[in-house]
Amino acid sequence: xxxxxxxxxEILRLLSTHRGLFSLLGFALIWAGVLNYGILPASAxxxxxxxxxxSELLLPRLGLSAWQAWPAPELAVYWVVSLYxxxxxxxxxxxxxxxxDRSRGTLRxxxxxxxxxxxFFGRFLGQCVIMTLLILVTLGTVLMVxxxxxxxxxxxxxxxxxxxxxxxxxxxxxxxxxxxxxxxMARSARQATLYAMVIWLxxxxxxxxxQARFGPLALLDWVLPGSQVSQLLRLSDWQTLDYALIPILxxxxxxxxxGSLMWRRDL
Amino acid sequence: MSEILxxxxxxxxxxxxxxxxxxxTLELTAGDPIALVGPNGxxxxxxxxxxxxxxxxSDGQIKVLGESPGASALSGRLAALPQDAxxxxxxxxxxxxxxxxxxxxxxxxxxxxxxxRVLETVDLRDSMNTRPADLSHGMRKRIAIAQALLGSxxxxxxxxxxAGIDPPNARMIRDLIRQQSAxxxxxxxxxxxxxxxxxxxxxxxxxxxxxxxxGPVLDDASQAIITLxxxxxxxxxxxxxxxxxxxxxxxxxxxQGDYLIQADDDMRASLSLMQLLNDRHWKYRLMSRGKxxxxxxxxxx
Numbered sequence: 001x002x003x004x005x006x007x008x009x010e011i012l013r014l015l016s017t018h019r020g021l022f023s024l025l026g027f028a029l030i031w032a033g034v035l036n037y038g039i040l041p042a043s044a045x046x047x048x049x050x051x052x053x054x055s056e057l058l059l060p061r062l063g064l065s066a067w068q069a070w071p072a073p074e075l076a077v078y079w080v081v082s083l084y085x086x087x088x089x090x091x092x093x094x095x096x097x098x099x100x101d102r103s104r105g106t107l108r109x110x111x112x113x114x115x116x117x118x119x120f121f122g123r124f125l126g127q128c129v130i131m132t133l134l135i136l137v138t139l140g141t142v143l144m145v146x147x148x149x150x151x152x153x154x155x156x157x158x159x160x161x162x163x164x165x166x167x168x169x170x171x172x173x174x175x176x177x178x179x180x181x182x183x184x185m186a187r188s189a190r191q192a193t194l195y196a197m198v199i200w201l202x203x204x205x206x207x208x209x210x211q212a213r214f215g216p217l218a219l220l221d222w223v224l225p226g227s228q229v230s231q232l233l234r235l236s237d238w239q240t241l242d243y244a245l246i247p248i249l250x251x252x253x254x255x256x257x258x259g260s261l262m263w264r265r266d267l
Numbered sequence: 268m269s270e271i272l273x274x275x276x277x278x279x280x281x282x283x284x285x286x287x288x289x290x291x292t293l294e295l296t297a298g299d300p301i302a303l304v305g306p307n308g309x310x311x312x313x314x315x316x317x318x319x320x321x322x323x324x325s326d327g328q329i330k331v332l333g334e335s336p337g338a339s340a341l342s343g344r345l346a347a348l349p350q351d352a353x354x355x356x357x358x359x360x361x362x363x364x365x366x367x368x369x370x371x372x373x374x375x376x377x378x379x380x381x382x383x384r385v386l387e388t389v390d391l392r393d394s395m396n397t398r399p400a401d402l403s404h405g406m407r408k409r410i411a412i413a414q415a416l417l418g419s420x421x422x423x424x425x426x427x428x429x430a431g432i433d434p435p436n437a438r439m440i441r442d443l444i445r446q447q448s449a450x451x452x453x454x455x456x457x458x459x460x461x462x463x464x465x466x467x468x469x470x471x472x473x474x475x476x477x478x479x480x481x482g483p484v485l486d487d488a489s490q491a492i493i494t495l496x497x498x499x500x501x502x503x504x505x506x507x508x509x510x511x512x513x514x515x516x517x518x519x520x521x522x523q524g525d526y527l528i529q530a531d532d533d534m535r536a537s538l539s540l541m542q543l544l545n546d547r548h549w550k551y552r553l554m555s556r557g558k559x560x561x562x563x564x565x566x567x568x
């Protein structure tokens with residue numbers, strides 16, 4: 001119950017602080033740019049490429065062979081763009097789960113009233129809800145564009161919306177979990193982002209080294225969050241959930257690391 | 268028998284090789300406010316942090332209201348004013364206090380009523396919709412005390428509640444502790460020993476991470492001593508005159524410059540001293556039975 005209250009507070013905090021509102025505004029502006037200068041021209045380009053036969057040549061080389069399986073080109077481009085953009089958005093919006101509260105001492109007021117794990121998971125849950133809502137908004141804007149451009153694809157696109165929502169939510173979970181972990185160690189959102197980058201680069205380098213040293217190991221291909229993205233680009237529809245276990249496992253591992261650190265760390 | 272609030276057995280906390288608290292065995296019971304004193308680095312904040320569960324122990328055992336520190340069962344029963352902890356400066360005071368009250372298990376309606384009550388208690392009812400960033404340091408401290416009073420907890424730990432506070436705000440905080448101590452036990456850490464002497468009945472003294480003593484603020488052993496503070500009287504002149512009074516055993520000067528006068532019968536000696544001061548037209552500023560807390564803890568003897 002207290003975890004739910006903490007998650008609710010995380011959402012309300014976003015909506016009732018200047019910083020939270022600026023984050024939302026920033027997100028909206030970035031998304032408007034992506035929509036206007038990315039998704040719309042790209043979908044128009046691919047439609048043209050399809051008509052000229054260029055797509056058969058070009059898209060498999062770009063790893064986008066499954067795009068034709070999506071009901072509307074806008075949705076296909078949205079899918080590709082989101083796979084790369086939303087993790088970045090998740091990293092930025094969820095950087096300050098506990099960091100500034102710790103440096104300010106506010107966390108001490110909370111710890112007197114609920115357990116450290118309730119705070120850790122409550123804040124994580126709140127960020128998950130925020131990201132899910134943001135994904136819904138982005139998906140909604142793309143569906144509106146489809147309705148305006150090619151209304152005949154709207155019904156089929158609406159049918160695919162749940163699978164996209166589930167997939168993208170699963171995609172961002174490990175990134176939010178990573179920020180939950182580094183937020184426990186950091187004293188500010190900026191420091192948390194820096195720690196996340198250091199961890200990411202270190203693991204990437206370690207994986208590269210291990211692969212160079214011991215040859216290709218299938219397991220190492222799945223170590224980093226988002227490692228399933230290249231596979232998702234080749235899939236569409238409910239097939240995309242074939243790789244759902246990977247982000248879930250990443251999330252569980254990252255939450256275990258972050259949660260155990262939160263449990264032991266002095267405040 | 269009073270309820271045991273805090274029970275420590277050989278409690279210790281180390282940071283690397285440095286020991287912040289070492290082998291503290293202590294039992295605090297419900298009742299009047301308890302003073303936690305000691306010089307900087309004595310381990311006062313460490314002890315408070317251990318009781319609150321902000322930090323983990325390195326050695327020994329600790330129970331707070333029968334629970335391990337940080338246990339969910341302590342929510343609403345234990346509260347604290349941690350040193351230098353601040354509320355979120357961006358959100359209104361009322362909203363943050365309501366949220367904390369809800370975490371203690373109160374319904375939204377009850378939380379609103381409780382926040383109103385604690386803000387009235389600290390005389391900051393009008394600050395409900397103000398952000399902490401817009402309040403003075405003293406007001407922020409009172410708000411922090413208000414959060415500690417939410418739900419009328421059994422034990423409240425106040426770490427330096429009047430540090431950096433102007434005299435009117437400090438006095439208000441002292442009055443507040445006095446009023447609330449009928450229902451709540453306060454453990455107050457402070458360097459202001461005069462303040463603690465007026466507020467508390469028990470004193471816990473730490474030094475270099477070790478427990479030196481636990482006992483009453485008014486020590487029977489020092490009752491045969493009179494503390495006298497004079498205004499503009501030559502020391503040699505007073506010493507000579509006072510030494511000739513009947514029943515005076517020993518005269519010395521304490522760390523604060525007060526005269527410490529040991530007598531066979533302190534009541535009779537007090538009367539003789541008053542008579543002496545009146546006869547010589549010497550003005551005094553303070554006369555009290557026993558040594559001050561500062562003199563007892565940091566005096567030469």
